[in-house]
Amino acid sequence: MSWALSLPVQTLKDSSARHVLLCLANYAGSNGAGAFPSATTLAQDTGLSERTVRYKLDVLEESGLIKKGNQAIAAVHIDRHDRRPVVYDLQLIRGANPAPRTNRGADDATGCNSQQNGVQPETERGAESAPNTSINHQVTKEQLQQREIDSAVAAQDRSAVESQDDRQRFAMFATWAPNEKALSDQIAIAGLPAEAVPEAAIRAFMGFFVAKPATVDSSAGWCYRLVQWVKRERVKASGQGKTPDCDATSWANDLGDL
Structure with a gap:
């Protein structure tokens, strides 16, 4: 202070x-x-x-x-x-x-600087100024x-925090982005292609759970929920010969126990 x-x-x-x-x-x-x-x-x-x-x-x-x-x-x-x-x-x-500066004139042969009220001694020529x-x-x-x-x-501390992020449970928030490795692992476990989770699916998923702040999960847990929903929508759509509806929210009723 x-x-x-x-x-x-x-x-x-x-x-x-x-x-x-x-x-x-x-x-x-x-x-x-x-x-x-x-x-x-x-x-x-x-x-x-x-x-x-x-x-x-x-x-x-x-x-x-x-x-x-x-x-x-x-x-x-x-x-x-x-x-x-x-x-x-x-x-x-x-x-x-700022540290005080000395102004040495061209005719200063004595090492002194003339002032209005007298002569002020300068530091020795060539000597380094004392640190403050x-x-x-x-x-x-x-x-x-x-x-x-x-x-x-x-x-x-940052390393410790980052290592704990995967275990920390939190409510969904508007700027959430799935952990790339956790999402990739869940897609592989579910047997889905790498491009199975489109951006529209992520937005619909986030939009639903942002409105449900009481639901909390870890970073990996949210990725698991997301992939399970996508997988169910794909199965439902393939049975009806349709394209998966990424904006549907009926899947959320089955995620309460996940």
Whole structure:
């Protein structure tokens, strides 16, 4: 939070956005990464509306003071994908104050820079400028090392989350897409051709179950339900000499126990 407090007014003139940034920084790690409070939480912290908070977060992201971080961090703590807030990383370097510069004139043979009220000593010619060790303005070597460690841990967390996705049970949602391997395996087990599940069948399947949020299943389970429906529709259609009706929903009555 001290980093956000030290930002010059010229860097962030929007007082409401600064307030949101201060509160967001309170949830970040020591290196500024991994902050994921919900808009509701930030609204309570700032006294602003959730709509205003979301708008100010966009302002902060456009200004380069924050950016979206590793979303797997939130996934580790919150199972339901539709309730996971966005993970943000604070751009500590972006918000740092610029280091002072020296202006050496062509006739400066003494190593001094003339000022209106006297002579100010310059650094020794050829010497490197001393680094700013303030953690509020510059990422230190220790922080860079910590950031690398956090990235490695986040990668492990992401791997763990991905390995658990197939076992996680969830309700159908509008942006669901079947896992390619799970769907391919179920098609092979059912003895259907590879192109047996058209896009229209997937849309009809999703449309029916989106309206039934009480029905939950794993990723592989949803693929199994989908292939079983397609298989039944194909059998029904072949017996009647018709093309399978991908928009029919009568099949759903037989899936309750699957």
